[in-house]
Amino acid sequence: MTQAEWQQKVSDPDREEPASERPKPLRECVRSAVEAYFSHLDGHPTSDFYRMVLDEVEPPLFEIVLRQTRGNHSRAAELLGINRATLRKKLNQHRIDYQAIKRNLP
Template sequence: MNAAANEANRPRVPLRDHVAHSIRRYLGDLNGSGTENLYEIALRELEIPLFAEVLEHCDGNQSRAAAMLGIHRATLRKKLKDYGLG
């Protein structure tokens, strides 16, 4: 079986599992020190690569990217500006 067929037959790991793994690792890396605003930090750290990857997938077309994300194009444009991505 070729690599593409193996990839297609492999069960998909839900995104939440990847996120949970990253959060566990981040909390472990804190090594007992606390953090404030974890919710805000986590959202920012998720949104930046999410927007970048979806935009690349959509060849930079913000209308298509916003539709794929399920948000208004103006919201996407504001977030991109806030994050220095556009």
């Protein structure tokens, strides 16, 4: 499913479930989280914010995608739209134990 298809699906007013139970689009979740972060800073300076966001977002993203692809790195990289070598580099960078993810699959 493309991003456009997902956006259309979650914002479709004719969906059966109540609006309160519909998943928020990812963009809205990110916007809310970033706004909350800056409001809690209360004017204090911050730096390297982009790196901090990536360090928070990438690990769960990779873990979920690996579970969805049953630990298949080639399929996970394809799903993410990145090179398999880049995926392996990122898994090592974030110290993600992909073998443990595979072992814990149902």
